[in-house]
Amino acid sequence: MTEIQYVAPSTLDEAISAYAAADGAARILAGGTDLLVQMRSGMVKPGLIVDIKKIGEMSAIEELPDGGFRVGAAVSGAVLEEHPKFGKVWPGVLEGLNLIGSTQVQGRASAGGNLCNGSPAADSVPALVAAGAIANIKGPKGSRELPVENVPAGPGKTNLEPGEILVSFTFPARPKGSSDAYLRMIPRTEMDIAVVGCGVSLTMDGDTCTAARVSLGAVAPTVLLVEDAAKALIGSTLDDAALDKAAAACSAACNPIDDKRGTVAYRTKVAGVLLKRTAAIAADRAKGG
Amino acid sequence: MAKIHVTTTINGEPTEFLCEPHHTMLDVLRDNLGLTGSKEGCGSGDCGACSITLDDRLVCSCLMLAAEAEGHEIETIEGMADGDKLHPLQQKFLEMAALQCGICTPGVLVAADALLKKNPNPSETEVRYWLAGNLCRCTGYDKIVRAVLETAAEMRGAAE
Numbered sequence: 001m002t003e004i005q006y007v008a009p010s011t012l013d014e015a016i017s018a019y020a021a022a023d024g025a026a027r028i029l030a031g032g033t034d035l036l037v038q039m040r041s042g043m044v045k046p047g048l049i050v051d052i053k054k055i056g057e058m059s060a061i062e063e064l065p066d067g068g069f070r071v072g073a074a075v076s077g078a079v080l081e082e083h084p085k086f087g088k089v090w091p092g093v094l095e096g097l098n099l100i101g102s103t104q105v106q107g108r109a110s111a112g113g114n115l116c117n118g119s120p121a122a123d124s125v126p127a128l129v130a131a132g133a134i135a136n137i138k139g140p141k142g143s144r145e146l147p148v149e150n151v152p153a154g155p156g157k158t159n160l161e162p163g164e165i166l167v168s169f170t171f172p173a174r175p176k177g178s179s180d181a182y183l184r185m186i187p188r189t190e191m192d193i194a195v196v197g198c199g200v201s202l203t204m205d206g207d208t209c210t211a212a213r214v215s216l217g218a219v220a221p222t223v224l225l226v227e228d229a230a231k232a233l234i235g236s237t238l239d240d241a242a243l244d245k246a247a248a249a250c251s252a253a254c255n256p257i258d259d260k261r262g263t264v265a266y267r268t269k270v271a272g273v274l275l276k277r278t279a280a281i282a283a284d285r286a287k288g289g
Numbered sequence: 290m291a292k293i294h295v296t297t298t299i300n301g302e303p304t305e306f307l308c309e310p311h312h313t314m315l316d317v318l319r320d321n322l323g324l325t326g327s328k329e330g331c332g333s334g335d336c337g338a339c340s341i342t343l344d345d346r347l348v349c350s351c352l353m354l355a356a357e358a359e360g361h362e363i364e365t366i367e368g369m370a371d372g373d374k375l376h377p378l379q380q381k382f383l384e385m386a387a388l389q390c391g392i393c394t395p396g397v398l399v400a401a402d403a404l405l406k407k408n409p410n411p412s413e414t415e416v417r418y419w420l421a422g423n424l425c426r427c428t429g430y431d432k433i434v435r436a437v438l439e440t441a442a443e444m445r446g447a448a449e
Contacts, residue, residue, distance in 0.1 A: 036353070049310060102422020105349070107346045108352060191335075
């Protein structure tokens with residue numbers, strides 16, 4: 001082990017100064033379920049670990065006056081699940097986050113860490129993208145907002161500038177008749193990495209879909225927002241023709257790897273199948289099912 | 290290298306220790322504090338043998354830096370029995386042979402205890418999902434799941 005320092009600042013400004021001063025040698029510690037594994041394997045050797053869990057806004061869940069939510073980047077899946085309202089409004093976001101790892105891992109793992117770890121197969125990210133969540137970022141040059149779909153830059157890479165920290169996620173207020181869902185394809189029942197992940201968030205007015213966002217994971221170097229799939233759903237009654245069109249748009253958006261978990265052909269086909277299933281669950285929830 | 294001084298509570302006892310920044314909670318429990326009940330199976334959060342609770346929340350102690358324990362409350366398998374009196378889960382595991390080699394047992398017991406505190410009446414499916422992060426190479430899980438369900442039923446009966 002090389003020389004490592006550990007700091008657990010209580011304010012965001014202290015965290016940003018320490019993180020920026022370390023000039024790339026620092027790593028942020030949220031839940032740590034990726035970082036500690038990477039340190040142990042020698043994949044990363046941080047000179048400084050900045051534990052951000054003592055920072056209020058990074059560990060808080062706030063309901064906003066307009067009906068939206070602000071969720072700290074370091075909030076664990078287990079904590080978010082215990083919130084009385086969040087899971088009722090965003091069941092898909094919650095189920096994506098809580099498909100990660102085991103009960104033990106869910107007690108620590110955070111959406112912020114899952115996003116910044118940069119895995120194309122990150123389970124919480126497609127649902128965050130479908131939700132239209134905004135990443136609130138702060139760095140030495142000040143604060144900025146980035147739609148979640150613009151955060152990943154490739155496997156293990158994000159578009160955060162040096163010294164910037166992902167502070168929280170803002171979830172928009174939802175019109176009546178809205179809900180979301182996340183489904184992933186894995187060869188086992190639990191504790192695996194997505195072969196394909198699909199997040200759908202939509203609004204239903206009676207039987208008609210009036211708004212939709214669709215996102216795919218594990219089928220490209222980054223999680224994708226699939227606007228063509230959403231377009232195919234909006235204005236339809238989610239009839240077979242619309243679902244076929246949206247599924248085709250999902251398959252067309254795929255640019256996956258071939259590996260032991262799934263071939264290109266398999267992932268491409270499954271992306272369409274998952275879209276249909278996920279949209280059906282989201283629509284059912286939106287109608288109060 | 291400057292060591293970090295950590296003040297925490299372990300199994301109800303105020304505890305202080307010194308650790309390196311890269312030490313995990315599991316390292317300190319086993320190597321500094323002599324609490325060797327938590328086992329290191331994988332060191333990567335896959336097997337659950339090092340399960341502890343941190344402020345009543347189930348976590349893998351191998352996925353937590355020891356420095357993070359500052360100001361928190363930790364419970365380990367060593368705190369489960371009441372002196373010589375076994376916890377109902379421990380007693381039931383013995384009676385129903387829900388362990389063979391025993392390496393996974395501390396983690397399974399800590400995880401099962403956390404489940405029953407949160408949900409005193411779990412279904413078999415809920416038990417299996419909750420314990421999905423506790424790997425066991427011996428029992429095939431069935432005896433573990435049955436022992437947890439039976440303990441839950443007895444504890445509910447005792448509480449009435």
